[in-house]
Amino acid sequence: MASHTTVLSPEAPAMQRGQQQRLQLDTLEGKVVGFIDNAKPNFNYLVEDLAELLKSQHGVKDVIIRRKRAASVPAPVSYIDELAGCCDVVITGSGD
Amino acid sequence: MAVEVCSSAFVQLARAQASALGYTALPIAVVPHPFGTVSREAVRLMAQDCVAQIAGHACAAPAGVQADERACEAEETAAPCAQIEIPEAPDVYTAFNKLARAKRWSDGLPAVPPTPDRVEAMLAYTKRSRNEVVAKLAPAFGAATVESIAVNAVLAGCDPELMSVLVASVEAVAGTDFNLQSIQSTTNPAAVWVIVNGPIAERLGINAAGNCLGEGVHANAAIGRALRLLLRNVGGALPGDMDRATHGQPGKYTFCCAENEAENPWEPLHVERGFAASDSAVTVVGAEGTMNMCTLGKNANDLIRVIADTMRHAPSNEYVHGSEPWFVLCPEHAEIIHEAGISKAELKHRLWEESKMRAGVMAQEDFERLQASRTAELGLIGPDTLITISKKPEDIAIIVAGGKGGHSVYIPCFGNTRSVTRRIAEA
Numbered sequence: 436m437a438s439h440t441t442v443l444s445p446e447a448p449a450m451q452r453g454q455q456q457r458l459q460l461d462t463l464e465g466k467v468v469g470f471i472d473n474a475k476p477n478f479n480y481l482v483e484d485l486a487e488l489l490k491s492q493h494g495v496k497d498v499i500i501r502r503k504r505a506a507s508v509p510a511p512v513s514y515i516d517e518l519a520g521c522c523d524v525v526i527t528g529s530g531d
Numbered sequence: 532m533a534v535e536v537c538s539s540a541f542v543q544l545a546r547a548q549a550s551a552l553g554y555t556a557l558p559i560a561v562v563p564h565p566f567g568t569v570s571r572e573a574v575r576l577m578a579q580d581c582v583a584q585i586a587g588h589a590c591a592a593p594a595g596v597q598a599d600e601r602a603c604e605a606e607e608t609a610a611p612c613a614q615i616e617i618p619e620a621p622d623v624y625t626a627f628n629k630l631a632r633a634k635r636w637s638d639g640l641p642a643v644p645p646t647p648d649r650v651e652a653m654l655a656y657t658k659r660s661r662n663e664v665v666a667k668l669a670p671a672f673g674a675a676t677v678e679s680i681a682v683n684a685v686l687a688g689c690d691p692e693l694m695s696v697l698v699a700s701v702e703a704v705a706g707t708d709f710n711l712q713s714i715q716s717t718t719n720p721a722a723v724w725v726i727v728n729g730p731i732a733e734r735l736g737i738n739a740a741g742n743c744l745g746e747g748v749h750a751n752a753a754i755g756r757a758l759r760l761l762l763r764n765v766g767g768a769l770p771g772d773m774d775r776a777t778h779g780q781p782g783k784y785t786f787c788c789a790e791n792e793a794e795n796p797w798e799p800l801h802v803e804r805g806f807a808a809s810d811s812a813v814t815v816v817g818a819e820g821t822m823n824m825c826t827l828g829k830n831a832n833d834l835i836r837v838i839a840d841t842m843r844h845a846p847s848n849e850y851v852h853g854s855e856p857w858f859v860l861c862p863e864h865a866e867i868i869h870e871a872g873i874s875k876a877e878l879k880h881r882l883w884e885e886s887k888m889r890a891g892v893m894a895q896e897d898f899e900r901l902q903a904s905r906t907a908e909l910g911l912i913g914p915d916t917l918i919t920i921s922k923k924p925e926d927i928a929i930i931v932a933g934g935k936g937g938h939s940v941y942i943p944c945f946g947n948t949r950s951v952t953r954r955i956a957e958a
Contacts, residue, residue: 438619439616439617439618439619440616440617440623440626440627440644440646441614441615441616441617441646441647442614442615442617442627442644442645442646443612443613443614443615443645443646443647443650443678443682444612444613444614444615444636444682445612445636445645445679445682445683445686445760445764445765446612446613446634446636446673446679446764446765447609447668447671447673447674447675447679447764447765447767448609448610448611448612448613448662448673448674448676448678448679449609449610449613450609450610450673450674452553453553454553454554454555455552455553455554455556456556457532457554457556457557457558458532459532459590460532460589460590461590462590463586463589463590474900474903474904475566475567476567476568476896476899476900477566477567477568477569477574478536478566478567480571480574480575481536481562481566481574481577481578481581484574484575484578484582485578485581485582485585488578488579488582489582489585489586492582492586493582493586502903504903504904504907505851505852505900505903505904505946505947507710507713507717507852507945507946507947508710508713508947509712523532524532524533524534524585524589525532525533525534526533526534526535526536526560526585527533527534527535527536528535528536528537529535529536529537529541529544529545530537530538530540530541530544530545530775531537531538531540531541531564531565531566531567531718
């Protein structure tokens with residue numbers, strides 16, 4: 436019978452995690468879209484352009500923009516609560 | 532619903548983190564990389580494609596996806612570490628290291644096989660139960676159980692006596708103020724520097740004197756290495772995946788020292804932070820690197836002036852965010868300043884005042900980051916505004932360590948991070 440050596444894996448032990456599932460919209464027409472600007476260079480310009488295009492091309496009713504003070508900090512809870520409460524879609528910037 | 536926007540270089544990070552947080556279906560709209568440095572007109576063109584992606588993601592869910600964005604109710608529990616069998620081989624050590632390299636378990640250097648008996652020996656040096664979750668480590672939010680800390684400690688070659696320092700270090704890096712999420716996934720070279728205070732430092736032989744930030748002492752080398760392996764293997768910060776460092780730095784292999792309390796003319800760091808001198812404590816710092824300050828100055832005012840000059844540099848995350856710069860003063864410099872009747876608090880205040888920098892020296896985009904980050908704190912910021920390196924003088928951190936010689940070290944921090952100190956509970 437072949438012998439073997441047992442080792443323990445240094446990776447994170449398995450955890451049971453909740454799985455979040457994705458919501459589907461029928462249309463953007465008449466919807467409210469929120470943005471969390473991650474404060475990375477140029478993202479404010481992209482948000483400006485996307486806001487205009489979402490309204491002119493997709494009939495979005497209103498756009499709410501909130502900007503983090505820096506990319507390397509989490510969005511304030513007040514932003515998250517506010518946007519979760521009034522938006523149909525929230526768009527966030529991540530990384531560069 | 533949520534849609535994420537990121538550049539093509541960051542898609543892997545976004546996917547990995549969404550998956551780690553249980554949101555594998557997170558829709559991502561991608562813009563080309565580089566994004567932050569392109570012209571205003573180029574952004575306008577990218578927006579055309581990006582808005583189409585957003586509309587597509589918002590209105591077309593993949594097959595089988597339910598209209599429910601709430602997380603399923605599930606209690607998070609951690610299992611024991613997985614056991615792996617290495618088939619019989621002439622040289623088990625080599626076979627294990629081949630496996631470790633394939634699975635990216637190590638830092639590139641050879642690792643010690645975490646056999647059950649070695650892990651048990653490590654666990655004997657903590658009173659905490661084997662499957663207790665000490666912390667969940669960002670960005671993957673993997674569970675750092677007592678057992679997984681022990682496994683990584685063996686992997687790094689630690690003597691079992693070091694276990695209690697590692698458990699406290701894991702607790703510290705998971706502290707909210709430390710901002711591990713950003714430190715682990717940033718393009719910045721940030722490494723985690725571990726400082727040990729109190730009687731345990733001498734008992735474990737952690738070097739606080741000559742070459743304390745260099746090589747040669749087991750405890751310094753092994754503690755820093757084990758924490759790095761935990762940040763990779765449990766925290767998920769694998770270079771090129773969730774660790775997006777542009778260069779990284781040698782301190783990501785290991786970065787640990789003790790404070791030279793015997794030659795410190797002031798109170799040691801842990802006492803400054805409310806612990807008793809007889810307590811042992813660990814402090815973790817999100818450190819950008821080390822900058823040596825070689826000066827044979829004998830005048831305290833001269834020393835303070837040249838240290839303040841070293842702090843001032845335009846491409847500095849510390850000035851942008853108002854941070855926590857660190858100094859490792861050598862015993863000789865510390866003694867000169869102390870002999871001049873200057874307390875540690877006064878030294879911090881002097882450095883804070885004398886290191887103020889004119890905002891206009893920054894690159895335009897960094898000046899704008901400064902405005903975004905600190906206008907609420909400082910009011911209107913113009914090119915002639917004098918910017919402090921930290922929000923208040925007390926945020927400047929000073930320890931005394933090192934051997935003979937006129938060299939002190941400036942250790943800039945990552946920016947949006949604060950060091951965290953935790954008591955070391957010995958078995």
